Structure formats: structure tokens, C-alpha cells
Amino acid sequence: xxxxxxxxxxxxxxxxxxxxxxxxxxxxxxxxxxxxxxxxxxxxxxxxxxxxxxxxxxxxxxxxxxxxxxxxxxxxxxxxxxxxxxxxxxxxxxxxxxxxxxxxxxxxxxxxxxxxxxxxxxxxxxxxxxxxxxxxxxxxxxxxxxxxxxxxxxxxxxxxxxxxxxxxxxxxxxxxxxxxxxx
Numbered sequence: 001x002x003x004x005x006x007x008x009x010x011x012x013x014x015x016x017x018x019x020x021x022x023x024x025x026x027x028x029x030x031x032x033x034x035x036x037x038x039x040x041x042x043x044x045x046x047x048x049x050x051x052x053x054x055x056x057x058x059x060x061x062x063x064x065x066x067x068x069x070x071x072x073x074x075x076x077x078x079x080x081x082x083x084x085x086x087x088x089x090x091x092x093x094x095x096x097x098x099x100x101x102x103x104x105x106x107x108x109x110x111x112x113x114x115x116x117x118x119x120x121x122x123x124x125x126x127x128x129x130x131x132x133x134x135x136x137x138x139x140x141x142x143x144x145x146x147x148x149x150x151x152x153x154x155x156x157x158x159x160x161x162x163x164x165x166x167x168x169x170x171x172x173x174x175x176x177x178x179x180x181x182x183x
Contacts, residue, residue, distance in 0.1 A: 001025055003032075014038045014072065037113035041082035042070030043095050044168050045120045050145035051169065052091055052123065057141060066146065066154055067165045070115065079116040091143045093125035102171055106163035117168045148173065 006020040016036040023029055045052040045068075053066040071086040073079055080098050087095040098118035105114055146154070151169045154160045160169070 004029075006034075009033075033110070035107070035111040035113070037111060039073045039079070039114045039116065040070055040164075041073050041079040041086065041116045041118070042068050042164065042168075043083045043087050043098060043118045043120045044068055044101060044172050045087055045091075045093060045095055045123050046148070046172075047121075047123055047145060049148055051148050051151070051172075052087075052093060052143065053146050053165075054090055054143050055141040063161065064141065065158070065162060065165075066160045067162045068117070068168055070117075070164060073116070080118060083116070083118045083120075087120065087123075088125075091125070093123045095120035096122035096124065101168060104164055104167050106167075115164045117164065119172060148176065 002023045004021045004023050006018045008016055008018055010017040014037065018034055018036055020032045020034060021029060022032050052069070054069060055064060056067050057064050069083075069087045069090040071082065071090070073082040077085075083098055084095050087093060095118075098120050101117045101119040103114060103116050105112070107113070148169075151160070151173050155166055155170070160166055
């Protein structure tokens, strides 16, 4: 399959809805709708065996769930700077040193956006037990330090449904389990 052309259907707030004209391997053609969005960056922030998560409401799906701090990369901004900025803006914490963790395309079949995620240790900011209420514009109900070992359970309970958050946290959890000494 090969994309031959595309046309814009709608554009607003940094997101385009487009239709691609795709040539199939066997010679046929189809029109494939897709979303083009700006790149985003975020971070998995650790402290004392816990991960910093936001309890967010997503009005399109009408659901609440835990997510890592994540947001758009501004023009001219590096992914690392954007991730650090979003951690601070959304949680009140400063991320500390950021290390590349993963790049993902959370909706590869319908969108061409890329999420760049970092891991951060040694955060500074409010006391871990305090948490911070999120802003209405971010859709955050609260910010909490969640035990890293609860991640798989939260995904199973569908308290974490974000593809980027799930991928990043499971990646980190796998690294932690690999690092444990064998008994």
C-alpha cells in the first residue's frame, strides 16, 4: 500500500482531519481518513517506588483515568524541554534529569502523531504525599504518587486506558522486573 495524495477536511487547534488516497498492493484504491496532530512529549516521573500520575477526565469518551504528564511540543521546543514543562505545569513538580524512554504512535492506524516519553528520577517540588489539584483546562482532577507495582492492576481495571501511558509504564515496569535479582 502507498499513500498517493491527501486532502484536508478540517483544521483547528493544531489538529487536522484529512483523507488520504491510498493505492493498494493489488492495484485498487481506497480513501483512508486520518488525523494529523502535533508531536507531544511527556515523562514517567519516579520517587520512592512510586510514579507521578494525573487523574484526568476525557470529555470525548466521558471517562476518567490515570495518565502521565504529557502535552504538545511547541514550535522550536525540544521534546525534552516540552516534557519538563508539562510535568511542572500539570503537576507542580520539577522532573529532574530526563532520560529517553520511548517514542510511540498511540493511534497509528488513524493518526500520524508521535509521543516522545522520558523517564525522570529525583524530582523536586511538593511533598510526595501532598498531591496537587489539576487545572480545569488540563482535565486533571488530582495528582498523586501511585505505587509502580499497582500499574498492571490499574491497566487491568481500566483505570489506565491511555495508550501512551500504558506503553510507558509497562516499559518501565518491565525494566524494573528485569533488574530484580533472580531468586
